[in-house]
Amino acid sequence: MKFEYVLLGLLARRPYSGYDLRKWLEVEGQFLWARAHHSQIYRKLGQMEADGWIRHEVDAREGRPDAKVYRLTPRGREVLLEWVRSPYEPPSRFQEIDFLARFSVAAPLDRDAAIRIVETELDHRRAQIARNRHRDRTLHYDDPLPELDQDLDAQVHQTLHQLGAAAMDRWVAWLERTLRNLTEGKAVQ
Template sequence: MRFDFVLLALLGMRPLSGYDLRKWVEVEGQFVRSRVHHSQIYRLLSRMVADGWVEFEVDPREGRPDAKVYRLTPLGHEKLLEWVRSPYEPTSRFQDADFLARFGFTVAFDRQAALRMLRTELDYRRALIARSRDRNRTLRFEDPLPELDQVLAHEVFDRMHDYGAAAVDRWVAWLEETKTWLEGQ
C-alpha cells in the first residue's frame, strides 16, 4: 500500500497540516503504518503538491512557525477514489496492516468497494485454509545436529500451527461479522 493514499484519504476527511497528519499517524494511525518519519510525510506532501493532487494555504501562527494546511484538489479527489475503488489483491499474511488501512478508508468513501474488498479477502483466506489446514506438517530430519531435539521441534511447530490456525479462523470470523454488519448499513 502506498502511504500517499493514506494521506489523501485523511485529507479527504478535512484539510490538515503536515503536523496534524504526523500526529494522526503517530496516534490513531499507529496500526496503519509503523516507523513513519515526519520527513517522509513532508516529502510525500511536496510530491503530491507537484503532481497536482493537493494544494495548501499558509496559516499564519502567532509566536510559532506558519503552518501549511493541505487539502485535496479535484485531481487528488479523483486519485483517492481510484485507489478506493481499485481491485484489492490479498497479501500472503492475513491481518495485514495494508488491508486494514485501505479497508478503513474505503468503507468511509465507498461502502460497495469495501464489500468487494471483504469478499475478496474472505474468498482468499477460505481457499488458503482449504489448501493448507490439513497439509502434511511432518518435519524431516537428515543428519541433524546433535543438539536438535526432534520431538521438541515437532511439538513447537504443531503449537505454532495451532496458534496460526486459530488466529486465521478468528480473522475469517471477523471478516464475516464485518461483512454482515456492513451489508446491513
C-alpha cells in the same frame, strides 16, 4: 500499497498539517502505516502537491512557526476514489497493512467498494485455509545438528501452527461479521 493513498484518505476527512498527520499516524493510525517518519510524510506531501493532488495554505501561528495545512484538490479526490474502487489483491499474509489501510479508507467513502474488498479478502483467506489447514506438517530431519531437540522442535512447530490457525479463524470470523454488517447497512463492529 502506496503511502500517498493513506495520506489522501486522511485528507478526505479534513485538512491537516504535516505535523498533525505524523501525530495521527503515530497514535490513532499506528495499525494503518507502521512508523511513518516525518521526512517520509513531507516528501510525499511535496510529491502529491506537485502532482496536483493536494494544495496547502499557510496557517500563521503566533509564537510558533507557521504551518502548511494541506487539503485535497478535485484531482486528489479523483485519484483517491480511483484507488478505493480499484481491484484489491490480497497479500500473502492476513491482517497486513494493505487490507487494513484500504478498508479503513474505502468503507466511509464507498460502501460497495468496501464490500468488494472484504469479499475478496474473505475468499482468499478461506482458500488459504482449505489448502493449508489439514496438510501434513511432519518435520523431516536429515543430519540435524546434535543440539537440535527434535521433540521440542515438533512441539514448537505444532504450537505455532495452532496459534496461527486460531488467529486466522478470528480474522475470518471478523471478515464475515463485517461483510454481513456492511451488506445489511449496519455499523461495522
